[in-house]
Amino acid sequence: MDILNGFESSIEQLMGIYAEIDAQISTFQAATGLQCPSGCGKCCTNPEVETTPLEMLPLAWELLERGEANLWLDRTAEKNEQGVCVFYQPDRIVPENGRCSVYTWRPALCRLFGFAAVRTKQGKPELAACVRHKEIFPEIVETAQTSIEQGLALPIFADFAQQIANIDPELGRSRLPINQALRVAIEKLGLFRQFS
Secondary structure, eight states: OOHHHHHHHHHHHHHHHHHHHHHHHHHHHHHHHOOOOTOOOOOOOOOTTTEOOOOGGGHHHHHHHTTOOHHHHHHHHHHOSSSSSSEEEESSSSSEEEEEEEEOOHHHHHHHTTTTTEEETTOOEEEOHHHHHHOOOOHHHHHHHHHHHHOOOOOOOOHHHHHHHHOOOOHHOOOEEEHHHHHHHHHHHHHHHTTO
16 A cells, blocks of 8 residues: 555545545534634643644645645744644734634644533543533533533544544654654654645
8 A cells, every 4th residue: 555645645634534524523512612712822831732744734735735834834843843833823912812723634632622521530521621611601501510410412532532643643643743743743744745
């Protein structure tokens, strides 16, 4: 099997998983009323966000297609591959607001954050609400958790992490800082595209 076609297959599978995540979150949001505060980008300001290189392949592919891969490799190098995601654009007026400049291509963690569950020691799902949800919408968060306890479905972090890892165990299990994961994905794709 051609390695580049293998990457295309992995990207297609990932985009299918991302569509499933988005659909489950949309259903959960409709059932609970839980939404991100308007314009909020607080979760993106965390300098310790980690993801897998596999989850960054769709974005890396898009950047290579646009001819922007080297630009973003340089930007990750400027940050020493650490810190806040290079694609986060802070709002100049409201400090905790901002946006993702590659929203369509964001990895699973960025999709799931604030709208997914972790399993308790007893195996029951528990909403992993973000700090802003808890501060601004405490009643909605509490009602959502009660609904989950009564059987309302929502995405589970570990379930999607396993699905993603099964696509490519090498690239899908190693968690790296988000900018470093991007670099690895771009370099792997770029190398195989160059020699294919």
